[in-house]
Amino acid sequence: MTNSVLHAQLQRSIKGQVCFSEPMSKYTSWRIGGPADLLVKPRDEEDLRQALVYAQHHALPVTIIGNGTNLLVADRGIRGMVIKIGPGLANIEIHNHIIRAGAGAPLPLLARKAMQAGLAGFEFLAGIPGSVGGALVMNAGANGCAVGELVRQVIVCDYAGNSLIFEADELTFAYRQSCLARRNIIVAGVVLEGKPDRVEEIKERMELYLARRRQTQPLEYPNAGSVFKNPPGDSAGRLIELAGCKEIRVGNIQVSPRHANFFVNLGGGTAGEVLEIVQRVQNMVEEKCGVKLVLEVQKLGDF
Numbered sequence: 001m002t003n004s005v006l007h008a009q010l011q012r013s014i015k016g017q018v019c020f021s022e023p024m025s026k027y028t029s030w031r032i033g034g035p036a037d038l039l040v041k042p043r044d045e046e047d048l049r050q051a052l053v054y055a056q057h058h059a060l061p062v063t064i065i066g067n068g069t070n071l072l073v074a075d076r077g078i079r080g081m082v083i084k085i086g087p088g089l090a091n092i093e094i095h096n097h098i099i100r101a102g103a104g105a106p107l108p109l110l111a112r113k114a115m116q117a118g119l120a121g122f123e124f125l126a127g128i129p130g131s132v133g134g135a136l137v138m139n140a141g142a143n144g145c146a147v148g149e150l151v152r153q154v155i156v157c158d159y160a161g162n163s164l165i166f167e168a169d170e171l172t173f174a175y176r177q178s179c180l181a182r183r184n185i186i187v188a189g190v191v192l193e194g195k196p197d198r199v200e201e202i203k204e205r206m207e208l209y210l211a212r213r214r215q216t217q218p219l220e221y222p223n224a225g226s227v228f229k230n231p232p233g234d235s236a237g238r239l240i241e242l243a244g245c246k247e248i249r250v251g252n253i254q255v256s257p258r259h260a261n262f263f264v265n266l267g268g269g270t271a272g273e274v275l276e277i278v279q280r281v282q283n284m285v286e287e288k289c290g291v292k293l294v295l296e297v298q299k300l301g302d303f
């Protein structure tokens with residue numbers, strides 16, 4: 001069956017939008033990535049399940065994305081079905097110290113709602129442009145905090161469409177790593193716990209963190225945040241500068257003059273150019289500093 005027939009058939013069975021041969025550059029913060037054969041935007045959990053069952057029935061490989069802020073998608077795109085977890089699964093409910101959030105909820109909104117409810121612990125998320133699901137899979141963190149520390153329960157869906165709940169003690173999180181990164185699991189929602197605090201104090205911390213980001217990050221250009229993980233006890237940005245890589249450029253991708261671990265897309269950059277600059281920086285840092293930098297951004301698709 002051709003992709004256009006699959007597209008029409010799937011669109012009839014779900015409420016959310018199904019796109020055919022959709023450029024992934026529209027869904028990544030780097031503005032890079034070729035076409036996904038099929039891209040599904042589920043409107044709710046039932047839609048998500050329907051899409052998964054459909055993919056399994058037609059033996060389509062499934063790729064999950066959130067806000068696409070930590071992704072390098074191949075120039076040739078992604079074969080099979082991409083499911084974008086977004087506004088259809090983005091509810092946020094707060095009762096006492098507990099927050100229930102859908103995987104598609106944006107982290108800055110979650111941080112703001114927690115602040116308004118007088119719950120501390122979420123301030124560091126205000127400047128991270130990802131979704132709740134992406135943050136759990138990556139164990140996103142900043143300012144000495146990471147999202148895994150706030151988790152009480154995670155609600156997931158397996159690729160057959162079954163729901164499962166993991167309690168905090170069944171989950172493991174480490175620096176930019178989580179057991180949820182398993183290929184056959186989709187994060188649908190989470191239960192988080194905050195600590196009561198004064199709204200004004202939470203707000204002050206949040207604004208301080210945001211101001212620091214505006215000063216140090218090249219937010220005016222498309223980017224994917226930190227390209228490399230920090231090696232233990234060091235910072236990737238410091239090593240990249242030390243190795244003399246700041247401002248090097250491959251095609252339209254440049255090591256940011258403002259933050260050496262951010263590689264900015266000056267306009268029309270490609271995944272091929274990112275891979276080339278990544279390789280050059282890795283080689284130079286290894287030669288000069290003896291450290292092999294490891295990618296933090298996730299490569300998806302047909303490389």
Ligand SMILES: Cc1cc2nc3c(=O)[nH]c(=O)nc-3n(C[C@H](O)[C@H](O)[C@H](O)COP(=O)(O)OP(=O)(O)OC[C@H]3O[C@@H](n4cnc5c(N)ncnc54)[C@H](O)[C@@H]3O)c2cc1C
Pocket residue numbers: 029063064065066067068069070071085103127128129130131132133134135136137138139140141142185186187188217219223224225226298
């Ligand atoms: C300007 C900028 C600043 C940033 N600052 C930080 C920072 O301070 N700290 C930090 O840790 N990160 C930072 N990031 C990186 C990024 O925002 C985080 O890693 C974020 O958590 C990724 O979320 P996402 O929804 O964009 O995930 P995506 O990039 O869409 O996906 C990331 C990974 O998670 C998987 N995934 C996404 N959603 C789901 C789901 N529901 N179920 C299963 N798998 C899923 C994807 O398959 C992929 O492997 C920054 C990025 C930018 C652009």
